[in-house]
Amino acid sequence: MNASDTTHASRTEDERKIIYVCSDAVGETAEAVARATIRQFRDEEMRIRRYGQLRREEEIVAIVREAQSTGGFIAFTLVQPELREMMKEEAQRRGVRIVDVMGPMMQAYIDTMGGLPSRKPGLMHAMDEAYYRRIEAIEFAVQFDDGKDARGLAAAEVVLLGVSRTSKTPLSIFLAHKGIKVANFPLVPEVHAPQELAAPVPGRLLVGLTIQPEHLVKIREERLRAMGLPPLSRYAAMGRIREELDDAAGVMDRLGCRMIDVTDRAIEESASIIAAWLNEKNPQGLHR
Numbered sequence: 001m002n003a004s005d006t007t008h009a010s011r012t013e014d015e016r017k018i019i020y021v022c023s024d025a026v027g028e029t030a031e032a033v034a035r036a037t038i039r040q041f042r043d044e045e046m047r048i049r050r051y052g053q054l055r056r057e058e059e060i061v062a063i064v065r066e067a068q069s070t071g072g073f074i075a076f077t078l079v080q081p082e083l084r085e086m087m088k089e090e091a092q093r094r095g096v097r098i099v100d101v102m103g104p105m106m107q108a109y110i111d112t113m114g115g116l117p118s119r120k121p122g123l124m125h126a127m128d129e130a131y132y133r134r135i136e137a138i139e140f141a142v143q144f145d146d147g148k149d150a151r152g153l154a155a156a157e158v159v160l161l162g163v164s165r166t167s168k169t170p171l172s173i174f175l176a177h178k179g180i181k182v183a184n185f186p187l188v189p190e191v192h193a194p195q196e197l198a199a200p201v202p203g204r205l206l207v208g209l210t211i212q213p214e215h216l217v218k219i220r221e222e223r224l225r226a227m228g229l230p231p232l233s234r235y236a237a238m239g240r241i242r243e244e245l246d247d248a249a250g251v252m253d254r255l256g257c258r259m260i261d262v263t264d265r266a267i268e269e270s271a272s273i274i275a276a277w278l279n280e281k282n283p284q285g286l287h288r
Contacts, residue, residue: 001052001062003049003050003052017045017071018046018047018048018070018072019038019046019047019048019049019074020049020051020066020074021049021050021074021076022054022063022074022075022076023050023051023054023078024054024055024077024078025077026052026053027051027077029101030050030076031048033101057082057083057086060086061086064087064090064094064096065094067094068096073096073097073098074098075101076098076099077102079102134176134177134178136181137175137176137177137179140152140155140182141181141182141183142173144156144183144184145183146169146184146185147184147185147194151196153197154196154201154204155181156181156204157204157282158180158205158274159182159183159185159197159207160172160182160183160184160207161184161185161197161206161208161209161248161257162184162210163186163188163245163248164186164220164235164244165211165216165220166211166262167267167270168185168186168209170267171184171267171270171274175271175274178271178275180274180275187244187252189244189247197255203281205258207257207258207260207274208249208251208252208255208259209270210248210259210261210263211245211262212263213242215264216241217236217238220235220241221236224236258274260273
């Protein structure tokens with residue numbers, strides 16, 4: 001039984017509120033749901049404690065007992081029937097609230113589509129073709145990050161363009177985890193866009209990332225402070241930022257980029273928009 005904690009506050013151990021995430025696999029699915037729930041309540045004092053690779057009923061008993069003692073509740077993704085039943089029985093016996101994250105979805109699938117689940121833990125992380133495609137995409141994103149090699153601009157499924165600090169790199173990595181090959185290129189007035197961007201590539205999606213100048217000033221000032229540099233640098237000057245954004249807008253327009261304003265937009269939301277655009281462009285879902 002593997003456990004990991006994430007603390008969101010400075011309360012003492014006895015005062016903290018805890019959601020217990022339990023799985024006979026890794027537990028990422030239930031944790032993602034728990035985190036999304038916490039964000040809805042803006043609760044900075046909540047902690048998630050994750051238990052993965054559960055195999056024995058006594059492990060379930062111990063976790064439910066702990067949740068009872070701390071007043072927390074349990075979110076679980078258990079596909080092995082005996083562990084699911086033990087969780088339900090023990091939670092009912094001890095008066096602990098539980099949330100079966102996958103159960104209703106699997107039951108809906110059975111009722112609607114027929115068939116039976118394999119009951120095998122960890123299928124989401126199976127080393128299948130999709131897994132190796134994700135690994136390849138991640139390596140691609142790292143290799144062709146920040147315009148390191150212009151050849152990646154022609155080989156990518158998605159190319160992200162934008163001025164410095166518009167989340168090009170984290171967005172590239174996030175999309176790569178979905179198996180999408182992404183390259184990104186920083187736009188600077190003094191540097192001409194490479195010819196690989198202008199050359200037509202079937203199926204490739206060019207995405208321009210824009211941002212409100214006032215927001216970018218704050219981001220760059222914070223970046224300078226983190227690097228121990230004076231915040232009054234030209235890098236964070238409003239005049240320079242407007243110049244960069246105007247020049248980038250012209251480049252994006254000439255290239256026919258799809259545009260996303262990343263001001264106060266979560267990376268997950270931008271990635272979802274890009275994935276939908278890519279599906280429109282390549283309806284068969286084929287990777288080049």
